[in-house]
Amino acid sequence: SRTPSLIFEYVDNTDFKQLYQTLTPFDIRYYLYELLKALDYSHSMGIMHRDVKPHNVMIDHSSRKVCSIFFIIKLID
DSSP: OOOOOOOOOOOOOOHHHHHHTTTOOOHHHOOOHHHHHHHHHHHTOOOOOOOOSSGEEETTTTEEEEEEEOOOOEOOO
16 A cells, blocks of 8 residues: 555553552653653654643553654644
8 A cells, every 4th residue: 555654563551540640750750751752852853742741642551661642743844
């Protein structure tokens, strides 16, 4: 198929309201740091995420991975 597609690795995501109640202060700092690194990299590539909020961040706590959903983006001039 010639249709552009984005393919992501499977993330065993938990509802953020349930997960956030179980995070330690260290976990919060770790995930925030990882998210900020990803946003910094995106900005350096000329891509701006336009809707950063808890609903748009997936956390796989078992593998300590963070994935932001980049559905609403803007190319930075």
